[in-house]
Amino acid sequence: RAPAPEAARPSAAAPEPGAPEAVPELPPPPPELQEGNLEDLPAPRLLALAARAGLEGRIDLVGEVRRSIWFEDGRVVGARSAAPGERIEELALRLGLLTREQHRQVADAVAALSTRRVALLLVERGLLRAEELTALVRRQTEEVIFGAFGAVGLRFRWAPEPVPPEERTALDRPPLALALEGVRRRWLAPRVEAVLGGPGTLLAPAPAGPPPGELRLSPGELRLLALADGLRTLDELVASSPLDPLSTRQLLAGLVLVGGLIVRVVAAGRPTGEVAAAILRARLEERLDQVRRADYFTILGVGRLATPHEVREAAARLLADLDPAGLASGSADAGARAAEIRAVVADARDVLTDDRLRGEYLRALGG
Numbered sequence: 001r002a003p004a005p006e007a008a009r010p011s012a013a014a015p016e017p018g019a020p021e022a023v024p025e026l027p028p029p030p031p032e033l034q035e036g037n038l039e040d041l042p043a044p045r046l047l048a049l050a051a052r053a054g055l056e057g058r059i060d061l062v063g064e065v066r067r068s069i070w071f072e073d074g075r076v077v078g079a080r081s082a083a084p085g086e087r088i089e090e091l092a093l094r095l096g097l098l099t100r101e102q103h104r105q106v107a108d109a110v111a112a113l114s115t116r117r118v119a120l121l122l123v124e125r126g127l128l129r130a131e132e133l134t135a136l137v138r139r140q141t142e143e144v145i146f147g148a149f150g151a152v153g154l155r156f157r158w159a160p161e162p163v164p165p166e167e168r169t170a171l172d173r174p175p176l177a178l179a180l181e182g183v184r185r186r187w188l189a190p191r192v193e194a195v196l197g198g199p200g201t202l203l204a205p206a207p208a209g210p211p212p213g214e215l216r217l218s219p220g221e222l223r224l225l226a227l228a229d230g231l232r233t234l235d236e237l238v239a240s241s242p243l244d245p246l247s248t249r250q251l252l253a254g255l256v257l258v259g260g261l262i263v264r265v266v267a268a269g270r271p272t273g274e275v276a277a278a279i280l281r282a283r284l285e286e287r288l289d290q291v292r293r294a295d296y297f298t299i300l301g302v303g304r305l306a307t308p309h310e311v312r313e314a315a316a317r318l319l320a321d322l323d324p325a326g327l328a329s330g331s332a333d334a335g336a337r338a339a340e341i342r343a344v345v346a347d348a349r350d351v352l353t354d355d356r357l358r359g360e361y362l363r364a365l366g367g
Contacts, residue, residue: 026161028160029056029158030053032049035157035158037153037155039153042257043145043179043182044183048259050074051174051176052074053074055071055073056071057161058160058161059158060156061154061156063153065083066081066082067080067083067144069144070162075171075175076175077163078168078169079141080114080144081147088140089106089110089122091140097128098122106121106122106127109121114166116166119133120133138169142173149182149186150185174216175214176210176214177215177216179257180215183254183257184251187253195257196252196256198234199235200233202230203237203264204229204230204264205260205262206260208259210258210259215255215258220242224242224252225255225260230264234252237252284338299344306352308352308353311349315348315349322341322342
């Protein structure tokens with residue numbers, strides 16, 4: 001037989017009649033989002049990178065329990081958790097949307113159902129109002145995400161899976177707002193301080209930071225963001241903030257992690273400890289030269305008409321700066337140099353706060 005005409009031959013790529021449409025292949029994310037752990041890539045930064053990369057697919061978070069978060073174009077569109085406390089019927093019970101008796105009645109029936117199917121079942125049984133369904137599903141999705149913020153030792157891995165229809169959720173909050181809310185809810189002082197550093201940290205706006213609309217900040221938080229202009233230290237920001245101290249630090253740490261603020265690098269990028277040691281050495285050298293050459297008024301940094309109160313205050317400040325506990329990062333002989341300075345400062349204080357000794361000292365100076 002003659003071969004069939006080219007146009008009549010069946011195409012190898014043509015789907016069988018009635019076969020489901022092929023799922024489009026999802027593009028892989030940047031390497032840092034493909035696999036890792038939340039110690040090296042904290043959850044807020046992971047969400048920010050996902051948003052920036054337009055992430056598609058599923059991120060699995062594995063620790064004591066497994067959580068999965070689906071993304072489309074960088075936005076969270078669904079989440080699932082194996083943690084019993086993060087199931088939607090448990091959340092409905094905590095929020096007072098279910099009574100304990102209603103929860104007991106449905107517990108077995110919903111055990112194997114997805115989030116949205118559980119919510120629909122609650123509506124069908126007359127236990128949940130239809131207008132409450134969307135808000136509850138959104139809240140449960142966010143609770144799964146925030147659960148990852150509080151867990152420790154989590155590893156993550158990307159998978160090229162689109163969100164299943166029964167897990168799809170349209171969240172109100174964009175990823176960066178979710179990241180900041182997760183820090184507010186789950187991060188306590190130690191984790192926040194690890195991001196921000198000490199009270200002398202300088203925070204400045206990132207050159208290409210996210211638009212404020214992506215952050216969903218309150219008026220008070222916007223005022224704090226405006227204060228973080230690179231000219232004020234962390235302790236100044238905390239003192240000036242309209243928020244309480246922990247909330248202030250949480251917001252600032254979250255903004256650093258999502259790319260809204262940067263920690264300014266000083267001294268050409270040298271490590272903080274190295275910079276502090278260099279500053280201490282220079283100050284000790286200058287102060288040591290001063291106590292060996294200058295008069296008591298110059299050593300204490302006061303005028304000749306300074307009152308005894310001003311003299312004692314200046315001496316106390318200098319002695320506090322030379323506290324041996326704070327000299328550990330200095331040179332090997334920093335302690336000996338500081339002891340010499342402290343002795344002269346103490347003598348200056350004693351002389352200048354005693355009227356008789358001060359008069360004799362001034363006559364010796366010729367003034």
